[in-house]
Amino acid sequence: MAGVPRVVVVGNGMAGFRFAQELLALGPGFDVTVVGDEPGGAYNRAQLPGVLAGTVREDSIELADEDWYAVRGARLMTGVAACRIDRGGQRLELADGSAVPYDVLVLATGSEPALPPVGGLVERDGRLLTGAVAFRTLADCAQIRALVNGARHAVVLGGGVLGLETACALTAAGLPVTLVHRGPRLMERQLDAGAARVLARTVRSAGVAVRTGAAVREVRSIRAVGGAGHLTGIVLDDGEVLGADLFIICCGTRPRTELARAADLAIGAGVIVDDQMRSVTDGRIFAIGDCAEHRGRTHGLIAPAWAQARVAAMAVTGRDTGDTGYVGQPAVVRLKAAGIELAALGSARGGGGAEVIRFTDPARGVYQKLVVRDGRLAGAILLGDTRTAGTITQLLDRGTTLPADRSALLVASRDGTAPAADSPVRLPGHATICQCNGVTKAAICAAWQDGARDAGQVAARTRASTGCGTCRDAVEGIMAWLAAAEPGLVPA
Ligand SMILES: Cc1cc2nc3c(=O)[nH]c(=O)nc-3n(C[C@H](O)[C@H](O)[C@H](O)COP(=O)(O)OP(=O)(O)OC[C@H]3O[C@@H](n4cnc5c(N)ncnc54)[C@H](O)[C@@H]3O)c2cc1C
Structure with a gap:
């Protein structure tokens, strides 16, 4: 490709914006255009239920205003849909009749709500009934x-x-x-x-x-x-x-693949990509986030979307993405509703010789379950008490052999005290605290040593708690522990 490579991103959502952020942070040298059909800058979609509930202010969910792109030399086109990929001519055609040439095209088109077959729901003009x-x-x-x-x-x-x-x-x-x-x-x-x-x-x-x-x-x-x-x-x-x-x-949702399908890219449930998030059909086109299908899986969650955005940005710059690039990750689903603590991790189906450890206390609304296969954690349900979620996520992520006393991972919550395994002191440095951004306890400690003194400052340095936000209490717990610790106890 001659001149400055033109990178065009379709979709200014959670994955598209993070891709642009990662690419622009990796250095100059790219002519970046982001095309989004929603108005305005990018925002944190996962916080919309909080906005609806009135617990999250609408202006606090903005990820970037429109100036953010201009300041970094990137172009943002909002309120306009991309309607066709001309692969031969390497042009992206937009609904307003214009076209944007590309050397690299990144599809971050997300997903759309699935509509059930309900009589009378859709008006003649295709819109949903008022209400x-x-x-x-x-x-x-x-x-x-x-x-x-x-x-x-x-x-x-x-x-x-x-x-x-x-x-x-x-x-x-x-x-x-x-x-x-x-x-x-x-x-x-x-x-x-x-x-x-x-x-x-x-x-x-x-x-x-x-x-x-x-x-x-x-x-x-x-x-x-x-x-x-x-x-x-x-x-x-x-x-x-x-x-x-x-x-x-x-x-539920469906990956938005209409552009890719019309351009004859390989499609399964999503746009089929390799470990660098490149379309298996066309190496100039990447797909990330909800619209991508990697190793037979689509995700529909922030953590994979952001991990994929980083891998794609590294691949576009020609940097090493590690031996394998994106390798997938276990699903970690957390409910964000006031008064309901729920984390579902990996696959918590028993059977097939799996060892199941369960603790229930229905009167307190507590149900906890671990599913272990071959000595390793395959999945967990933590309902009513999610304080061990950090430790359990880490065990799942790393595929570590579990301790013989598996119940210690759950049982400590019976008396309402903090489970020892999950206290900030006992958590190992490599434990993932913020699943959405892959931020470890060690990274939070490093931010503290770098001068961060509250969760907001930690977020600014590490991005911890800027995704679904359910790790905020854990981040604050670590900050409180660091503040109370003797200086000598704080890990380097
Ligand atoms: C209300 C809600 C709450 C959620 N909560 C959580 C949570 O707690 N934890 C979690 O992990 N995940 C959560 N999710 C899922 C998470 O938001 C998605 O996984 C994430 O947004 C995926 O990012 P994306 O960029 O792939 O898709 P999106 O964020 O949907 O962005 C895609 C963007 O592309 C645009 N677009 C599509 N086609 C075109 C086109 N042709 N031209 C131009 N623009 C186009 C779309 O309009 C959209 O702006 C939630 C989702 C919703 C809706």
């Missing part, structure tokens, strides 16, 4: 908040993480909410029947009405003559009608 929102973006969040004002009853469809967070957020906002879930139990991809039972009880006691094993057949609406329809109710499969003026759809 129904498929929750994905900041604009959706603003729309829901506007609809909450004056609403009397909300139905949330989908008992996965996002459905639960949304139902709890709306309940916290003072709205009666029914959560309708088609599957036999909540979060069935991550939880077993015992955990799901305890979770349902906890969610009900937070004020959410939970209906599992129920599907929505159609929506009811009223319509002014010649005007738009307004939602009035939800009809379940068995004919029961739930009165509702707000219907939030959280039924």
Whole structure:
């Protein structure tokens, strides 16, 4: 390629922005353009449920304003969709009729909400009925908040993480909410029947009405003559009608692969990439984040999206990405709802000769389970008490052989005291504290020694807690321990 290589990123979401950030931090020498169909700069999508609940300020979720790109010599084009990749001509065509030439193209198009086959949901013009929102973006969040004002009853469809967070957020906002879930139990991809039972009880006691094993057949609406329809109710499969003026759809997502498909790139569930996040069809095109399929897996989580963004940035600059580049990582899913502690890590399905260690205390809403295969942790569920999540994540990540007394990883929470294995003092330096950014305890200690004295300062230096935010308490715990420690005790 002659001249300064032109790197064009499609999608200014969590992965696209992080890619641009990593690439620009690795040094000058690239002509970077980011094309995003949402308005404005990048924001932290994972914090939207907090914005809905009113626990997170909307302006605090911004990752970068529009000036951020200009200051670094990059170009940001917002509110415009890329509509075609001309691979032969190495041009990206945009919906406004313009085109951007590229030497390297990075697809970071994310995913879109899956819409269930519900009668009456979609209007003739393709839009959802007024009162129904498929929750994905900041604009959706603003729309829901506007609809909450004056609403009397909300139905949330989908008992996965996002459905639960949304139902709890709306309940916290003072709205009666029914959560309708088609599957036999909540979060069935991550939880077993015992955990799901305890979770349902906890969610009900937070004020959410939970209906599992129920599907929505159609929506009811009223319509002014010649005007738009307004939602009035939800009809379940068995004919029961739930009165509702707000219907939030959280039924899972689908990777956005339409651009890649039309350009004849190899597609499975997502754009199929190698370990450097390059399309296996075209080495000039990368795919990262929710839209990418790596080794047969799509992820839909921040931690892989950001790890992939870094690998792709390194690969674009020609830097060494390690022996293997991106190698994948176990899924770590955490629920962000006030009063509900839940972490599901790896695969917590038993069977096939797995050793299962379980501790339950339904009255306290506690259910904990470890699944061990060949002496190593395969998965865990921590509900009602997630204080050992740091240690357990580290054991899962590193595939370390477990200690003989596995129950020590859970049992310490029985009396309500901090589990010894999870105290900041006992955690090894390489324990991952912030899963989204892969920040270890040692990195947090180093930031402290470098002068960081609160979680915000640590975040500025290490990015810890800037993803889903569930590690903030752990970061603060380490800071408190460092502050109290004798100077000589603080690890170098
Ligand atoms: C409400 C909510 C809460 C979540 N909470 C968590 C959590 O707690 N923990 C966690 O790990 N994950 C969470 N997730 C998932 C996480 O947000 C995603 O995994 C992450 O955003 C993936 O980043 P991405 O860049 O691949 O996709 P996105 O962040 O969706 O960004 C893709 C961007 O590309 C744009 N785009 C798509 N096609 C085009 C086109 N043709 N032209 C221009 N622009 C285009 C999209 O509009 C979007 O702006 C949550 C998701 C949601 C919706």
